[in-house]
Amino acid sequence: MPSTDKSEETAVTESEPAGNGRRRDDGSKDDRAKEDRYDAQRIEAKWYERWKQTPELYAAEPHTAKKKFYVLEMLPYPSGALHMGHVRNYSIGDALARYMWMNGFNVLHPMGWDSFGLPAENAAIQNNTPPRQWTLGNIAKMKAQMKRLGFAYDWSREVTTCLPDYYRWNQWFFLKLYEMGLAYRKKSLVNWCPLCATVLANEQVVNGRCWRHEDTVVEQRELEQWFLRITKYADELLRDLDRLEGWPEKVRTMQRNWIGRSEGALVDFKLDYGEHHKGFGPAGSTITVFTTRIDTIFGATSIQLAPQHPIVGDLAAGNPDLRAKVDQLIAEQRKAKEQGDIGEIEKHGVPTGRYAINPFNGEKIPVWVANYILMDYGTGAIMSVPAHDERDYEFAKKYNLEIRIVILPIVESEETMTEPKLPFTTHDGMTINSGQFSGLATADALQKMAQYAEERGFGKATVTYRLKDWGISRQRYWGTPIPMLYCQKDGIVPVPEKDLPVILPEHVEITLTGGSPLGRVPEFVNATCPKCGGPARRETDTMDTFVDSSWYFYRYTDAHNDRAPFDSKIAQYWFGDRGIDQYIGGVEHAILHLIYSRFWTKFMRDMGLVSNDEPVERLFTQGMVIKDGAKMSKSLGNVVSPDEMVARYGADAARLYSLFAAPPDRDLDWQDSGIEGVQRFLGRVFRFVARNADKTQAGAAALGGPARSAPARQVQRKLHQTIKRVTDDFKGRWHFNTCVSAIMELVNVLYSEEEAIAKDADSAPFLAYVQRNLVLLLAPFAPYLAHELWEMLGETELLLKAPWPEYDAELAKEEELQIPVQVNGKLRSIIVVPADSGEQFVVERALADDKVKAAISGKQVVKKIYVPGKLLNIVVK
RNA sequence: GCGAAAGUGGCGGAAUUGGCAGACGCACCAGACUUAGGAUCUGGCGGGUAAAACCGUGGGGGUUCGAGUCCCCCCUUUCGCACCA
Numbered sequence: 001m002p003s004t005d006k007s008e009e010t011a012v013t014e015s016e017p018a019g020n021g022r023r024r025d026d027g028s029k030d031d032r033a034k035e036d037r038y039d040a041q042r043i044e045a046k047w048y049e050r051w052k053q054t055p056e057l058y059a060a061e062p063h064t065a066k067k068k069f070y071v072l073e074m075l076p077y078p079s080g081a082l083h084m085g086h087v088r089n090y091s092i093g094d095a096l097a098r099y100m101w102m103n104g105f106n107v108l109h110p111m112g113w114d115s116f117g118l119p120a121e122n123a124a125i126q127n128n129t130p131p132r133q134w135t136l137g138n139i140a141k142m143k144a145q146m147k148r149l150g151f152a153y154d155w156s157r158e159v160t161t162c163l164p165d166y167y168r169w170n171q172w173f174f175l176k177l178y179e180m181g182l183a184y185r186k187k188s189l190v191n192w193c194p195l196c197a198t199v200l201a202n203e204q205v206v207n208g209r210c211w212r213h214e215d216t217v218v219e220q221r222e223l224e225q226w227f228l229r230i231t232k233y234a235d236e237l238l239r240d241l242d243r244l245e246g247w248p249e250k251v252r253t254m255q256r257n258w259i260g261r262s263e264g265a266l267v268d269f270k271l272d273y274g275e276h277h278k279g280f281g282p283a284g285s286t287i288t289v290f291t292t293r294i295d296t297i298f299g300a301t302s303i304q305l306a307p308q309h310p311i312v313g314d315l316a317a318g319n320p321d322l323r324a325k326v327d328q329l330i331a332e333q334r335k336a337k338e339q340g341d342i343g344e345i346e347k348h349g350v351p352t353g354r355y356a357i358n359p360f361n362g363e364k365i366p367v368w369v370a371n372y373i374l375m376d377y378g379t380g381a382i383m384s385v386p387a388h389d390e391r392d393y394e395f396a397k398k399y400n401l402e403i404r405i406v407i408l409p410i411v412e413s414e415e416t417m418t419e420p421k422l423p424f425t426t427h428d429g430m431t432i433n434s435g436q437f438s439g440l441a442t443a444d445a446l447q448k449m450a451q452y453a454e455e456r457g458f459g460k461a462t463v464t465y466r467l468k469d470w471g472i473s474r475q476r477y478w479g480t481p482i483p484m485l486y487c488q489k490d491g492i493v494p495v496p497e498k499d500l501p502v503i504l505p506e507h508v509e510i511t512l513t514g515g516s517p518l519g520r521v522p523e524f525v526n527a528t529c530p531k532c533g534g535p536a537r538r539e540t541d542t543m544d545t546f547v548d549s550s551w552y553f554y555r556y557t558d559a560h561n562d563r564a565p566f567d568s569k570i571a572q573y574w575f576g577d578r579g580i581d582q583y584i585g586g587v588e589h590a591i592l593h594l595i596y597s598r599f600w601t602k603f604m605r606d607m608g609l610v611s612n613d614e615p616v617e618r619l620f621t622q623g624m625v626i627k628d629g630a631k632m633s634k635s636l637g638n639v640v641s642p643d644e645m646v647a648r649y650g651a652d653a654a655r656l657y658s659l660f661a662a663p664p665d666r667d668l669d670w671q672d673s674g675i676e677g678v679q680r681f682l683g684r685v686f687r688f689v690a691r692n693a694d695k696t697q698a699g700a701a702a703l704g705g706p707a708r709s710a711p712a713r714q715v716q717r718k719l720h721q722t723i724k725r726v727t728d729d730f731k732g733r734w735h736f737n738t739c740v741s742a743i744m745e746l747v748n749v750l751y752s753e754e755e756a757i758a759k760d761a762d763s764a765p766f767l768a769y770v771q772r773n774l775v776l777l778l779a780p781f782a783p784y785l786a787h788e789l790w791e792m793l794g795e796t797e798l799l800l801k802a803p804w805p806e807y808d809a810e811l812a813k814e815e816e817l818q819i820p821v822q823v824n825g826k827l828r829s830i831i832v833v834p835a836d837s838g839e840q841f842v843v844e845r846a847l848a849d850d851k852v853k854a855a856i857s858g859k860q861v862v863k864k865i866y867v868p869g870k871l872l873n874i875v876v877k
Numbered sequence: 878g879c880g881a882a883a884g885u886g887g888c889g890g891a892a893u894u895g896g897c898a899g900a901c902g903c904a905c906c907a908g909a910c911u912u913a914g915g916a917u918c919u920g921g922c923g924g925g926u927a928a929a930a931c932c933g934u935g936g937g938g939g940u941u942c943g944a945g946u947c948c949c950c951c952c953u954u955u956c957g958c959a960c961c962a
Contacts, residue, residue, distance in 0.1 A: 036917090037916085249881080250881070250882080250956080250957070253880080253881075253957070253958085254957060254958085257880095257957075257958055257959095258958095260961065262961070262962085264962080289962085290961095290962065291962060292961095292962065293962080304962090336960095344959090344960085345960070347960080372960050372962095373960090373962080374960085374961070374962090376961095377961045377962075378961070378962060379962095381962095382962045383962085384962090385962095389962070390960080391960050391962075392962085394960090464961080464962090466961060587956085590957090660889090660890095660901085660902075661889060661890080661902085662889070662890070663890085666883090666890095667955090668889085669888085669889060669890095670889095671888075671889065671903070673888090673889095673902095673903050673904070674888090674889065674902070674903055676903080677901095677902045677903055678902080680902090680917095681901095681902080683916095683917090684917095687917085728893080729893095732893080733893070735891095735893090737889090737890070737891085737901085737902095738890095738891065738892095738893095738900085738901080740901080740902090741890090741891075741900065741901035741902075742900090742901080743901095744900095744901055744902075745900075745901065748901090751918085752919095818897080819897095820896080820897040821897095822896085822897085822942085822943070824942075824943090825896095825941090825942060825943040826943095827897060830897070862942090863942065864942095865896095865942055865943080867896055870896055870897095871896045871897075871943085873896080873942055873943060874942090875942050875943095
């Protein structure tokens, strides 16, 4: 995923696990202490080696009778090193994958590299390293980090987007898009980031700034570019958001806003050139306005045009004074956009001196040009209705334009009718002064007036979107070459499918000036037209890297297919009807990646490649990892390196802490002392099992309890309560921080009852049972330690496939209850009663309690409220 | 300006449905074990008090036997949207 993280990536330090020979820093001479010491480095080195030997452990099975589960974390951009955000993201996904494995699912849990992109080119310029080399080197480093962290990925399906076996399918898709009329080339004003030295998609511009360079204002340039017709799916993209119940509401809202659907009408106003213009100019020219309030058209008292509107150009052609004023308006608008506060622009406008005719009443109204009208929304022209629109009202007040009321609040009778406070913008009013349309309710008027305009041929109901087509041309080197040719004779010619891939040449000089680097590679540029055999010029722009990530998760299902991007049947198995079961990543992709991916899936469905309408059924957006209240960044010096954490505390501790420190959907404030606590906890678990493993026999474990003594029963209760808490969280709200707390509590109880249980005659099978379950509970969160302990317990079954413990409500039930007793809502005492006590008994015991007696003495008991098993409240007066 | 989420000890955070506020962890304090401890184990730890009472979940009202949780008003923070006609 292209990182939206603006902080610079830290340099890598390779973190191969330290082996057994690692020097102990405690210098202990005590052999016994050595045995009991939780040595994360030793344990993790051992399992790291074993897992390296058995990569098939995490391989998804092909089509089986098992239920499938596709869990996916957003793939990283190979910047050089993982950061804590990655660790958190992948720890969540890995815990879920392991949990699902243990629940008997056929789990697909893949990983790959979103490896095209600008940083590789910047690195090339700075260090004179070819992008390919830099990128592949980074991938190797980060892959090693992931393995060291113990994430259970099916590496046999690894996808690397910068390699030809992947990007050839980008090109193949592009040809399909072109065939289907979904890819087209057009000249238009586009966003240009001077630092990236390339065009950006609208989605990559934030408040007029580049998404990667937030200090850099994006320029507008007129360029010919390739676009993907995402707008064809605007309505479906919007509609299907309602179905995505497994997505955070926040993300759905952001996408709704981005698509920006708006129902309204187009209305043609004929320009009136006046008597003396007869026979001159573009007589009969019309201005088409877009309005969502056609019901207010009788209140229109001017037309406002965007300063870039073509008619403004015509009108200003012979009018230097107007031209100058319009240029001023353009400058003001641009400045506001660059400052990101177009919303607060000081409204200015100039009259053109011309008039337009309102087709509803034949009225002549003045045509103005105004700086608050945007050329890229609607038609770039509006009818101004000051009485019923805030902006128009403000503008009319400023320039003394007529304000005419045509909407009134709906009232019971004419006597109660009052003048509305202006601007009166309700959608729930009634028309007046609107000719034959007077007296209609707003909704009715909207519909009837649009219909009228359509019948008379000067307008129609329409829908407008803010969403624009996706500009994918990039004037950069490190991306997928767009497989198109330009022939003098045949024009635009697609590269034939059989000639794919168009290979990205390797030894290319990269600069940030002078246009697309590929344009300077004659061997690349010069080609032959497949139609006429004559000379042709190759397209030298590359594709936006968001193309790569729009469909990569389908490739995982069939990663080595060399005849198609993937096999439809295989993809259908993993995607089902509703897509990836669980997708996990940062909220920064709420619009970019996640809207492009949805578009791509719909396009692939329409070409018959997939049958699902949506790529992702459930989406989880995790919070950021921050430190000292601020986002980690090099400049603040608060970056925590995963390598350092792994070296100091171990991968299990780093992972467990990233789950424990906060609920996963909230920001996590990293504290080094916090990870120490988690490491201590892992040590407590280790030592408990180290002391008790040999007292138990493997095999006895499977028999389970039964717990006979009181201490054993208490541990058993706690165990089952813990199973419930952890299982419920996986199924529901994903508060893994409380799962970890629950397991910590269980271990605390084990410690306090350990001695007492040791005295039981049948302690061995019971301890085996408890420890086995403890390890199973820990397995999704701290896999290294869990595997080590599993082995210490003599288990031979694969831990990953061992069944998840089952909760037994009977065993979890408390034998005694502590009932808080309140007097008038204030806690006065806590009484202990047998679990099966009835109300009468509880009340009796409460009234016999000294503290309760003291609190009610001399008062009269009015009422007793008993919440069974929970609480007793005695009301006195 | 509009919309959403959040505000709880010194800190990270619990309290899933209106029912013991502060689970779990960190930090801190004390004790044990020790030549030693940055290891480990045990205990304490919201404020207040000798102990109680009492006060405490951003502030102010309300509903209720009972409110962190529900309702009304306000404040702060974060995020999203913002002349989109």
